[in-house]
Structures are given as structure tokens and as C-alpha cells.
Amino acid sequence: MAISEDNSGLFPIFILTMLTLLVVPCTIIKLCRAASKKAKAVSCQCSVCSRSVKYDKSIFKKILSVSTWSNLILLLSWIMIGVLVDYVNHLDHEIEVFNPFNILGLQFGASDSEIKKAYRRLAVQYHPDKNPDPDAHKYFVESISKAYQALTDPISREHFVKYGHPDGQQGFKMGIALPHFLLNIKGSSGGILLLCIVGVCILLPLVAAALHLLKLRNYTVNNVRIPTIASYYMYMKPSLSPSKLMEVYVKCMEYLEIPIYWTEAECLKKIFTLVRSELNVDLRNIKQELAKFFKHHPALVKAELLVQVHLTRQTEALSPRLQKDFKRMMEPAPRLLNELMKIAVVIRPDLEHGWLRSAISVMEFSQSIIQAVPLSARKATSAYPEGYASFLQLPHFNDSVVKKIARKKVKTLQEFRDMKTEDRAELLSQTAGFSAAEIQDIEAVLDIMPSVTFEISFGTEGDEGIQEDDIVTLQGRVTLKRANGLTRVLPHAPLYPFPKEEYWWLILADESSNRVWYWQRLSFMGDRVENGSRLVKGRFLTLCEGNYDLTWYLLCDSWIGCDKKKKVKVKVKVVKRARGVSEEGPVLEEGEDVEEEIEEEEDDEGYDTEYSKHEGKAVASSSALDDEIKKIQSYLAGF
Structure with missing residues (x-):
């Protein structure tokens, strides 16, 4: 017999084993991915970028940069492993084979007289008549008495010496390392065992696979919603200007799902007034245009105004809630613009080619989003053959500075870059009134410009x-x-x-x-x-x-x-x-x-390489894409 046939003491070891089998491979994969990441890029060193929150080098910011859900779950799993290891090492009772010599405190092969002396000594200490403690009584009955009987009975002692157990040769036993209370629910231990096997080995992998497939069904490889791709494909035209492209860009599910609050109406109307020159509206009838503009889908109105307020560099006019929504919009912007560019250049089955002018407009729109430059600044004029948007991406530059520089016959960014450093510093200090520190910032940006x-x-x-x-x-x-x-x-x-x-x-x-x-x-x-x-x-x-x-x-x-x-x-x-x-x-x-x-x-x-003609056909002609287009149309028609 054994001291404990209860397997519940193995439950922490079972959990520790299963957790280790999951956590160790995940950690190895994480470390391998971190080791194979691209070389760390250098950020801009100008004073304007140094004050930017996104380049904050504080310890708190570094902690937040690695505080993703997957990393936090991995960290908690390792903490749990450490706790379980400590718990297993400090168990009150160890699960071991029944050994009567050890229980009586004797060496293996002790004589009968030594066995009796040891029994009497322990009986004085643990017998119920001498010690009223219930634990002492339990230990005396279940351990000391059984050990004495096993060693004083010749057959039991022979069995122990020969097979290591007083009852003779033992058969193979198998149990499940679950808590005792789960295995004693009206004798339904077999059902509990079956439920655990089905849950851990079948249901858990199926649930994980179903969640992964559900994400693949709703998102592209670049983490963009499938309905967004359908919407972009439906509204893309052969020749769109950057201002017209704005109407296509904001029609994505990522922006349509941003919540709308009626309390934001007044703030959005103020934003409309600030950016009205960038909108395709008649400035002579601003009230009528305001009412007409706000008749569109509320999410589209909000999205376009937030993008325009970013392009015109007036985000300080946003309320705290709109600031949060603005950051939510800007985070997926590079991915959305990447997909929009693919839609513009992808080979269409009915045309067998993509559209150049729309692709150029997408890139111009992307540049304006990243540099926060108004789309109107890209228009070519007699004073600025290529527009003056390229100057506005330089630190400390604004419309007035660009006009002053243009009077000195510097009308394009390339002409400005081709100047000697001394001549450029003289132009900036004397014409634009820049300080030495501001000129240094401009030179720092020109140094990293490709x-x-x-x-x-x-x-x-x-x-x-x-x-x-x-x-x-x-x-x-x-x-x-x-x-x-x-x-x-x-x-x-x-x-x-x-x-x-x-x-x-x-x-x-x-x-x-x-x-x-x-x-x-x-x-x-x-x-x-x-x-x-x-x-x-x-x-x-x-x-x-x-x-x-x-x-x-x-x-x-x-x-x-x-x-x-x-x-x-x-x-x-x-x-x-x-x-x-x-x-x-x-x-x-x-x-x-x-x-x-x-x-x-x-x-x-x-x-x-991304060149396949057949890939373009697959994107355009799939029935899933047609279904998503219908969903977008019905969704927008509901408003």
C-alpha cells in the first residue's frame, strides 16, 4: 500500500508542466523575432522632433513600448511558473513510496528488538492515550501501526524486501492530476477525466483556430479590414486629385466604427470654420455649405474634418475626446494608404492595367498626411512651379517664411538643397530671421532628407x-x-x-x-x-x-x-x-x-516582387469582394 493514493498533490505539477510546454516555445519565438528584427533606425535629431512625444526616451515610455498584451501575458505566465515551482518545492508532504523502516526511524534490515523499541518510543509520543492531538492520532494509526505490522509480519516483511511493498508485487496504476474535490463528485471521476481530455486536447485548439480564422476572414495580412479594401476598390477612379482622394480615403471601416457623440457637433462646426478653405465648398455661402456638408454620413464628416485639421496643423483646437479619436485615426493611416496605393496600381481584369494618376495622388496624399501639409500647398503657381508644400516640411517654416525666400528666387526645395551651406545660412538668417539654433535644426533635417x-x-x-x-x-x-x-x-x-x-x-x-x-x-x-x-x-x-x-x-x-x-x-x-x-x-x-x-x-x-496579373484578377473578381462592396453600399445608404 501507499501513504497517499490521492493524486491531487500532483495537480500543481501538472499545471506547471502544461504551462511550461506553452510558455517556453512562445518565449523562444519572441526572442528569435526580436533578434531578427530590422536594424534600429535613427530618428530626426532636430529640436522639434526631440520635443515630440513619440520620441520620448523616458523609462516610462520604454516600458509602454514593450507593454503589449502578448508580452504582459508572457510575463504573467513566467511569474506563475515561478510561483508553482516554489510551491512544489515547499509541499507539506511529499508523495513517496511507503517505507516502514523510514517511518519507524530505523536502518534497513533492523532486528525485531530494534523494531519493537522504536515502536514503543513512537507510541509514547503519538498514541491517542498519550497525545490528544487528532493529527497525532491519525499519524499513529495510518503510519506507525501499519509500519509496525508490516515489519513484524514475516510475509509482509519478505514482500517488502523483495518487491518494495508489504502487499507484494504491485500492478501499474494511472490517475489524473486533478484536485481531489473534482474527482469525487458522486463517483463521476471518469466523466471529469473525459471532459478534461476533450477540453484540453480538442476544444481548446479548435477555439484558438476558430479565432485565428475569424481574424483572417475580417482582416488582410496588413491588418486592414476587408470591407475597407472593398470600399476603396469600389470608389477608386482612374484619375483622382489628392483633394478628391480624401473622399475615398475616409470611407473605411476603421473610421466608420469610431463612435459619434452629439456633444461633438459644436466642436466639429468650429473645425469646419477653421479648415473651410481646404474643403470643396463655396466660401461666399458658408452657412449653406455648412448645412450641406453636415448632411453627409456623420462618421465621414468627422473623419474628414479630423484629417483636415491635421493637415492645416490646428489640432490644438480639438477637444480631449476628439484628440483621442484623432490619434485612433492616425495610427492605421500608413496601412490604409498602403492598401489604397495597391488598389490604384493593381491590374484590373477589365482594363489589364492600373491607374498612374490615381497612384501619384495617393502618394501625394500620403506625404501630406505624414508631414501635416495642406493639400492646397501642393498646387503649382507662377511663384511656386512645384507648390510650396515641400518647404513646409522643414522645421520652423510657415507660409510667410516661404514667401520671403521666394523673393530671393528660391522657388523649389531642390534649389534650396543645392545651395551651399554658408549661402543657405545667410539666406535663412537675413531673409527669414532665423536664429542659429533654428538654422541648425533645418540643416539637421536636410542632412537626413533622401x-x-x-x-x-x-x-x-x-x-x-x-x-x-x-x-x-x-x-x-x-x-x-x-x-x-x-x-x-x-x-x-x-x-x-x-x-x-x-x-x-x-x-x-x-x-x-x-x-x-x-x-x-x-x-x-x-x-x-x-x-x-x-x-x-x-x-x-x-x-x-x-x-x-x-x-x-x-x-x-x-x-x-x-x-x-x-x-x-x-x-x-x-x-x-x-x-x-x-x-x-x-x-x-x-x-x-x-x-x-x-x-x-x-x-x-x-x-x-508584386507583379502578377492573375493576382489582380483574383482581387477584383472574388465573390467575397463583391459581397463586401454590397455591405459598404448598404451601410452607407442607411445614413
């Missing part, structure tokens, strides 16, 4: 030239340089409330027909960048026969005035396939050559 160059070639295999429905392979390198020599730097964006990495969109398009042939999203924050240069490689299908003047665009989603545009020096004539020899090859511009082959680099890693 300049990009790229060389890309494309062609097909063989000597037949580019023919209709050929798969064209492109290959090249994009190089990013900054004045301070760094590559991984976060953009200067003090008014955007969250840290933001810069991304670049490489687009090959036909300007005249508004067609996007190829697109790819690039980042210089990863390990695949060498000395500021990264490989670009991809494929795309040619369109119908004809001559095409193509243009490469390299657009930044964070900086204004850093985009690059480069004409392809080749007019490609796409010819229909003949049965025998090919008809014609590429038609070249005068004085230009075309490479007939593109050597494959040994290392094919280090590049990302």
Missing part, C-alpha cells in the same frame, strides 16, 4: 524581341543617399503622432494612357541593403501591340519633393507572335542601345 538614383533595364529571353503576351524581366538597383551618410533613418515628421518608416514605390507606367505596367514597394530599412543600394527585380506581362513611351517613377510615401521620374530611353514595339521567325524587335531611340539579355545574379534573394 536622394535616390536608379538604373533598371528590362528585356526578354531570346533574340525575338518583346512580343505580345511576353513575360518581361526587369533588373536593376536603387540607391539611396543622405548627406549624413546614413541609410536607416526615420523621416522628419514631428506632427504625425506615431513613428513612421519611409517606403518607396517603384512604378513603370505609360503617362499618355495612364497605364501602370509594373509596381513594387521598396524599403531601405532591412538587411538586404548594402551601402544604401538594393536589388530590384521582377517580371510583368506586355500589353497589346503598339509603341510605348514608358516612364519610371520612384515615389516616397513620407517626404515631399524627393520623388524621381525617369523616362525610359527605349520605345518598345510589341509585335504579335508569328509562326516562324519573329517579325521585329524593340525599336530604339536614336543613339541608344538595348541589352538583349539580363544576367541572373547568383543570389536571387534580397528582392521583393
